[in-house]
Structure formats: structure tokens, C-alpha cells
Amino acid sequence: MSKLEIEISSLLLKEHFGDIVQKVGTVLLRKRQLPLGVIGKECGLKIDQVKKGLCSLIQHNMVTFELHKRGFVEYEIRTGVPLLLLRYPRYIYASKTLYGDAAELIIEEILHHGQINMSSVVDKVTNRLNEAMKVQKEAAISKDDVVSKFKALAETQFIKRCPEMSDSNENDSAIPKMEIDTERMYKVPRLNDAQIKSERENSSSQSNERKRKIPKDRSKSPEPPDAGIYWHLNFQRFHTLFRDQELISAVANKLDKEASEVLRSMLRIDVSDPASPVSQPLSSHEIYHQFPKNIKLTKQAMDQYLTLLTEDSTGFVRRVGDMGGGTYVIDYKDALKNLAVAHIECVVRERFGSKSLRIFRLLLMKKQLEQKQIEEFALIPAKEAKEMLYKMFEEDFVTVTEVSKTADHAPSRTFYLFSVNITQVSRKLLDQSFQALCRLIQRREYETKEHRRLLDKQQKVEAISASLTGADEEQRAEIEDTITPPEREQIDKVKNMTKKLEMSELQVDETIFILQMYLLYAKTT
């Protein structure tokens, strides 16, 4: 993990979980794996504080623990996960577009709590929805609707169960043993059902014994039927969804809507492992069968669209055989590479101008070129071309290979071949995106800190005027007048600024996602 990534993770942890978790998390990110005592020493906190921090981190699936062979417990951070905090709004939004408001709230609740059991999610979501319904004077929603949404999310593997206590738990071991098999990972427990309770008791009788001790004196409501079964988000599934959405929107932009629908149906039937670089082979008949019926498209037209997709420079789809009316695969690796290249080209255009982009594209097309050839092919005057080329070389968008005719590497007898290494440029761009992100967050933090007094005041005034429900307008106006016009102006300015900064954070993250995805697939062979 790069230094920048650690810094961003640390800033994000602070924003979402407070100072202590930030310190604990940062130490773990730097050192990766540490026992409790060492963490305390490293971050200069009391042991109790470290314990609290670790509890929060474990609860949010960011830290795992295991027993060292010398008998102490070691904590390890899952390095990429704190960075995902930035993507949480996107997950929530995606679930809304897929399954509606209830699903949105379900995902939101799960993200708030890290891990949570189904019954409490369903309760909370139903309450929140009904409150909203009351305001809009609409009919209340029943629990079953929420449960069905929850089931849909689990079936499509957007949420999964956390590992559970295994039956081989010894009472005196320092850490609980947890495991889950893939079969049960997405199985929704039936609420209000005695069966699952007994199932759990069989699997973890010892843990129950211990658990029984605590709740007694707490006069808590009876244990929910699915206690011990916790759910959290399956980030990978969400990332696959985002990947598919990017591909579909790219095709829709480049070709047309029907072409994107063809690709969408292909993506829907593909059941290959999300990490594999190509999809399984899909026959034309299969695709047509899946095609949504509300869009009128003949089989012949669809075949034409498939040909179009294969011949297009995006290279998303490849024809691999003739069986079944033509067999096609989606080449994820190539597709993501092309998406990444498109992003990089945009950056080159915005940063160096369109003429430089011409040189850049030329290099992408011809792979290796000498300086003279570049000037000739790009049809740009020699001096200008040189200037632009060296500028890009200076910022590492272009690389140079020396090929010497003789062993002494004398410049006069050496070819200088310019080329573009997309993987390297993506890494560089990713790094710059992280840098930008880091500065955005820091700037926002600074702005809010600088205007904390004003913002606090405004919050207070709002709270007071909200509590004055019965009071007349005059009174309310009087309270609101405590904020002077220049102050109000200042507040608006700060709010606007933070809004812009935050929006940029979200959009930088979209670029980061594409680049990360490309680099991930570039590794697979």
C-alpha cells in the first residue's frame, strides 16, 4: 500500500470513526499485523482505548485477528477496505436503483453498523420507511416487503453472511473460531422460526452458554430469532455491478441504446467467476432468449449488433466460434483496458491540449516511434512537436527506450524510441488521483475547522427554531436574526465550497475505480 493510500485511509477513518480508530487503523496500516500491546505502544493510547478502536474496526470488517503460534492474538487490517468508505454512497445509490427505497435503507443500515443481524435491519428499515410514509400520508409498508427486498439482495449476492462461530470452539481459547461455507453464505434465515434457533444451538452451544449469562440482568427483549447471524456487504459483487454498468454506458455512448441492451443481456447470463478475464462463451440464441421483450429487435438485427460489437474498436466482445448461431465472449480485460485508455486520453487532452493528444494516440497506435517519425506522422511542426513530446515525457506519460548500435551508448549512434506504457501511466494516474483525493479531504477538513464556530452557531439556531413548533412567526424570525447577513453569506460560501469538494471526491473515486479495475485485470493472464 502506498503512503498516499495510507494517508487517505487514515483521513477517512478519522472522518467516520473518530480520532482513536484513526490512530489504531493507521498504525495497523503501516505495520500490517500487530498484537494488542504493541498497537497501544505504537499509537500512544491507553489499552482500553485501543480495545475500543479494535472493536469498532472489527465490527466494520476492517480488521481480522488470528492466533499467533506463540499464543498471542495478532490483528491484521484488510488494507483496501478503509478506502472503500469513500464508495459507500455509491453502494447505497446502486441498491436504490436496483431494488428501490427499501433496499437503499437496508444497505445503509448495514453500512452504519458494519455487521448486523437481519431482524434488526428489517425492524429499523420498516420503521424508517413508515415514518417517511406518514409524512407523505401514504399507506404504511409491511415488514414482509422489507424482508423480500432483503432476500432479493442476498440472492443476488449483494450482501453476505459473516463467518459464524464454529462448533469446535474451545471455551478457553483466546479467539473464537469462525467459519462459513459458501453454501450458507447467502442463505437468508427464516424469521420467527424455531428451526434456525435449534440449528444455531447445535452449531455453537458453548458460545450460547456464555451468552446466556449476560442478557439476564439486562432485562433485554428476548433474543431475536436470528441472533448470531450477521450480515455485511459483498463489496466484490458491487464492484462487478459497477464494472458492468461502466461497460454498458460506454457502449451506449459509442454505439446506441440497442447495442448496450445486447451487451446487458450478455452480461446478465454470464456466470463466470468475476475475476476471470473473459466471460464464458455465449451463443447468439442464448442471448436472444434473454433479450428483454419490451425492446423490439429481430434476431437478425441482434446478430448484426453482435457483429458490430465485435468489429468495434472498443473490443468488448469477441467471436470465438460458429456453434449455436455464433458464439461470443465478453473480453473484460480488453474492455477495461480500453476504458482506462479512454480515461487517460481525456487526461492528456485536458492537461496538454489536443495536439499533444494526437501525438499520444499516435504512439499508442504505432507502439514505438523515433522522434523524427513522430513529427512526420503527427503532421505537427518539428519544434512544436518536440516541445509537446518532451512535456509529456517529463510528466511520465511517455517513456523512452534507448537502442544503441554500439556498446558505448554514444548518443549519436543510438535510436531513441518513444512509447506509451499504459499500465505504468495508469499507475501514475491512480497515484495522482489519490493525491488529489487526499488534498480534497484535507481542504474540506480545513474549511470546516476554520468555520466551526459559525457552523455550530447555525446548527444551534436551527435546532432552536425547530423546537419552537408552537411559537409564532415573530419569535422564530427573531431567533433566526441572530445570524447576521454577512455571517449567513459566509456560511453559504463554506457550504458551497464543501459541496463542491465533496462532489469532486465522489467523481475522483469513479476514475480511481476504473483504473483500479484495469490494473486488477491486467494482472490476470
Added chain:
Amino acid sequence: MAGRGRGRGRGTLSFSTESLGFGRGEALPTCILQPPPIYPTLEFHPVPLLGGERQAYMLALKQEFRNTMRESPHFIQAEEKKKDIERYSDKYQLGPQDNTINWEPDFSRLPKELRIKVRRSARKYKTNVKPNISTAKHKGAEDAKDIEKKLEALEKLEETKGDEEEDEEDKEKKKEGEDKGEEEPEEEDFYDEEELEEETDYNLNYFDNGEEIDEEDDNLDEGAIY
């Protein structure tokens, strides 16, 4: 290379400058001796951010999520540091404490060493404290008898053991048991070790039962004999 005095003027470079694109006789650019400006003028201005409903909604979600997390018990802030001066009463304040946790994790899923005392909610604390005072007032006589008995027993113990401090703790524990008695006997079982170390809790009980202070003082005096 230049030091060898091989060339005059431009000849100091080991290669011909023509390959870099400088014509014969053209002056080379001079050296730059200053660092580049901190805020260079932008050659190209960035494009505006994407707008639209999706972006606006995501922004709202992001802000809402951040604010909710800030109020969540998983958000852990360090104990408020020093104010102006250290006060004696600070010890008895029920402010945010570092040694308790505000939410109740499923400890069976965590390593044993992470078990930490769960803070009872503030309201519950109050109801715990008040009845103590009132009952003490009501059945003061009974209590006094009780305590006398206990003190006697303790004295015997003291004699046998002779270890004053341990005794003190012992008594305190018993008293605690009595005070909390009906309300939460089990909890102490569970977090026994912490309870012993818990200084603030100890002080609290001591502080609340104002009537019993005298008794204790007596005891201390007696204890000081040896």
C-alpha cells in the same frame, strides 16, 4: 567532461546539440536557478464537475452518512483533555470515560482480550444511584445494625489476615454487592476482573452513600492501630 577543456564554447557537451533540435549557432536556453513557483498559472482550466440528479443524490447520501456515523457509538473520541485546572470533583464526574464502551459488541465473536466493560446508558445510571440514597435514609437504623455486624466480622478477618488493603477492597466489594444487590448481580460475575480495577466505580459508590462515611472513617482509625 567539461573539465578536460576539450572544447570551446558549445563544444562542452559530449553530443552535438543539433540532435536536440537547436540550429547551428543558436543560443542554448540559460540555466534556471530559481525553484518553480508554488502556484504556477494554470495553462488549461479544469472542466466543471459533472452535475445531474445522480451526483446530487450521491452527495446527499455521502453527507448524511458522514453525519450519522458521527453520532454512532462506533465513533470513538478520546476523553476530553484538561480544561483550565484540575479539580478534585473531576474524579467523580460521569463524563465520557475511556475504559468503557458505548455500544455492546457481540463479545463471543471477538478475541477474549478485547472484552471491555459496556457502559450503561446515562439514564440507567441515574436510576441506579438515586434509590441507593433514599433506601439508606429510610432504613438507616437497620442498615447501621447490618453494618455493625459486618464490621465485626471484618474486624475478625482483619485480625487474621492483617492485610489492611486487601481487606478494604474486600469490604468494598461486599458493599457494592449489597448496594447493587437486586439490580445487577450477574454483571459483576461476568466482568469480574475489570470491576476490581475499576477505580471510578469504586469512588462512585463511596461518594454516593454519604451516610456510611462515618462508619468507614471509624474503621480506618481502628485500622491504623497497627
